[in-house]
Amino acid sequence: MTMKLYCFGESGNSYKAALPLALSGLDWTPVFVDFFKGATRTTEYRAEINDMGEAPVLLDGKVKLTQSGVIQDYISEKSGKFGGATPDERREILRWVLWDNHKMSSAAGMTRFLMNFLPEEKRPAEVIAFMQGRLKAAYATLDATLAKRDWLVGDGPTNADFSCCGYLFYTEPFGFSREDWPHLDAWLGRIEALPGWKHPYDLMPRA
Structure with a gap:
């Protein structure tokens, strides 16, 4: 089915x-x-x-x-x-999924919505600036991890990667540019290279 x-x-x-x-x-x-x-x-x-x-x-x-x-x-x-090859990997995947939902995707989704899907006169500049600051801290955390490894957990792509990349392929402006984060850029390139x-x-x- x-x-x-x-x-x-x-x-x-x-x-x-x-x-x-x-x-x-x-x-x-x-x-x-x-x-x-x-x-x-x-x-x-x-x-x-x-x-x-x-x-x-x-x-x-x-x-x-x-x-x-x-x-x-x-x-x-x-x-x-x-889903991870071992219990330790499964827990580490869950850790990243929860982190992403709390620290990155929630902020990215809101900021992207405010900057692109609201009428321009209704876009709250102070809120957007605050959210972009939180996002920058999240990008730095992710970039530092990916400076040391190709994938967030284990030796290949997992749900940790698919969760954390959720908003990063969109081109509408929300405060993320791949060229500013070389390790994130390389990681996103590895995801793009996956068959399918x-x-x-x-x-x-x-x-």
């Missing part, structure tokens, strides 16, 4: 689920969620798809999963890929 991923191309959190699906070899298809027209806020979406009113959502038969980290874990369970890699706008439908 083909799995369905409710998602939209502008969503870095959706990309965190779509990318390992694409690289895993599992059978799946994207289902467009029209976030910018309020699809996730409708009564129907919350009742039938996700009571949290968010994307992504993965449907696999009777299994329904929300939150990108949970979906990544399920993909690893089904495919045997990207696609940019989020090529992997998922967009508004």
